[in-house]
Amino acid sequence: MRNSQPLAIRFLRSPILWGGLATAAFYGLIRMGVIGGALVDRYLLSHPVEYVATALFFIGLAVLGLKAVDVLRQSTLVGRVLLGSPPAQGERPAGCDVLLARLDDVSDSHQDDYLIRRLRELLRFVRARQSAESLDEQMQVLSETDTTRAEEGYALCNLITALIPVLGFLGTVIGITGALGHLAPDQLEQSLPRVMDGLYVAFDTTALALALTSLLMFVRFFVSQAERRLIEQVDRHVAVELEDRFIATGVKTVEGRDEIRQLAQRVFDNADRLVERQAQLWHQSMDAAGVRWSQMARAAGEQIRDVLGSALAEGLRSHAREITTAHQSLADQNRQHWNEIQKTQVQNTHSLASLQASLSHQAEVLERAIAAAGQVSTLEDALNRNLTQLRGANHFEQTAVSLAAAVQLLAARLGEPDLPDRIRLSGDETDQQAA
Numbered sequence: 001m002r003n004s005q006p007l008a009i010r011f012l013r014s015p016i017l018w019g020g021l022a023t024a025a026f027y028g029l030i031r032m033g034v035i036g037g038a039l040v041d042r043y044l045l046s047h048p049v050e051y052v053a054t055a056l057f058f059i060g061l062a063v064l065g066l067k068a069v070d071v072l073r074q075s076t077l078v079g080r081v082l083l084g085s086p087p088a089q090g091e092r093p094a095g096c097d098v099l100l101a102r103l104d105d106v107s108d109s110h111q112d113d114y115l116i117r118r119l120r121e122l123l124r125f126v127r128a129r130q131s132a133e134s135l136d137e138q139m140q141v142l143s144e145t146d147t148t149r150a151e152e153g154y155a156l157c158n159l160i161t162a163l164i165p166v167l168g169f170l171g172t173v174i175g176i177t178g179a180l181g182h183l184a185p186d187q188l189e190q191s192l193p194r195v196m197d198g199l200y201v202a203f204d205t206t207a208l209a210l211a212l213t214s215l216l217m218f219v220r221f222f223v224s225q226a227e228r229r230l231i232e233q234v235d236r237h238v239a240v241e242l243e244d245r246f247i248a249t250g251v252k253t254v255e256g257r258d259e260i261r262q263l264a265q266r267v268f269d270n271a272d273r274l275v276e277r278q279a280q281l282w283h284q285s286m287d288a289a290g291v292r293w294s295q296m297a298r299a300a301g302e303q304i305r306d307v308l309g310s311a312l313a314e315g316l317r318s319h320a321r322e323i324t325t326a327h328q329s330l331a332d333q334n335r336q337h338w339n340e341i342q343k344t345q346v347q348n349t350h351s352l353a354s355l356q357a358s359l360s361h362q363a364e365v366l367e368r369a370i371a372a373a374g375q376v377s378t379l380e381d382a383l384n385r386n387l388t389q390l391r392g393a394n395h396f397e398q399t400a401v402s403l404a405a406a407v408q409l410l411a412a413r414l415g416e417p418d419l420p421d422r423i424r425l426s427g428d429e430t431d432q433q434a435a
């Protein structure tokens with residue numbers, strides 16, 4: 001197959017080129033005053049978003065215009081006999097090379113047409129198989145392929161149709177933002193015109209986008225319908241050119257059809273049995289998997305239970321050991337404390353015993369002192385009587401001194417130094433007694 005479209009041809013068929021030229025021409029006419037008016041100034045010249053939306057609209061129109069021109073150009077080829085009349089006895093698959101050469105003789109401008117491309121692919125299909133079997137199915141497949149390819153040709157137009165409303169909403173957001181930015185509550189009357197201008201831009205861009213999108217979708221509908229009718233005409237023309245052109249094979253005979261029908265029936269039966277067998281295997285596999293999962297879950301549960309039981313038992317044993325150790329330590333501390341208390345009590349008992357012995361000794365001393373005091377009193381009385389008897393003796397003073405010494409000696413022995421004071425040996429009294 002030849003090179004369908006040189007680079008220059010593809011460039012000239014670029015919708016972006018023709019859309020850009022249409023946009024430049026349109027705004028050039030506006031600048032020259034050929035096209036003008038209040039609506040044009042308001043909806044096409046008020047904001048950059050309007051320029052972009054208009055440019056996209058013309059690019060979309062260029063896509064649809066080029067599509068329409070291509071459909072009209074291909075329609076001129078449909079209906080022409082391109083392969084010639086078939087032989088009376090039918091065409092053999094080996095003659096596909098001659099038929100392909102006839103297609104190559106068509107002008108270069110039609111080499112990428114639906115009809116030429118469809119015929120070429122079908123002839124190659126027959127040549128590759130050396131039979132016209134399944135030619136009808138291949139025709140249907142190629143028809144669906146061309147329909148899909150035709151829809152893909154509107155990809156740029158679909159993108160522009162979705163993008164223009166987005167630009168309109170963008171202009172709305174920009175206009176409302178500008179209006180709010182110019183709003184001054186303290187100078188409402190002065191800022192109101194600028195706020196209104198921003199709101200005009202906001203709503204005008206949306207209105208322009210919706211209008212351009214609606215017009216673009218309206219034109220696209222008619223162009224796509226024309227292209228769909230073209231594909232249907234190609235389907236009919238291809239069927240006329242190829243359907244009864246080639247020699248019928250054994251498959252076309254009644255016996256061959258019966259054999260194929262029986263073979264197909266056996267294949268269907270085997271497929272049904274395989275499906276049923278596969279379903280049974282699936283059920284068995286699911287049941288086995290369920291049992292296996294149950295066993296695994298049970299084993300996992302038992303393992304978890306054992307692990308948890310072992311961990312809990314070990315934890316309880318460790319806790320019991322810690323409690324036993326703490327109890328033993330506390331018992332040792334209490335025992336040591338009680339030993340210290342017992343030692344203290346023993347020491348206190350010894351101290352009390354020593355104190356008791358000391359008190360007993362003091363009591364004995366006190367008893368002896370009391371007894372000695374009684375004896376001293378008796379002695380004093382005896383001395384006083386003796387003194388009374390010895391009043392008139394010549395050696396009274398010497399006797400008194402001797403008695404005083406005796407008393408002092410007795411007092412020193414008893415620990416009572418004040419006892420001699422009870423002996424009244426003043427000079428006057430002695431003299432009086434002596435007198």
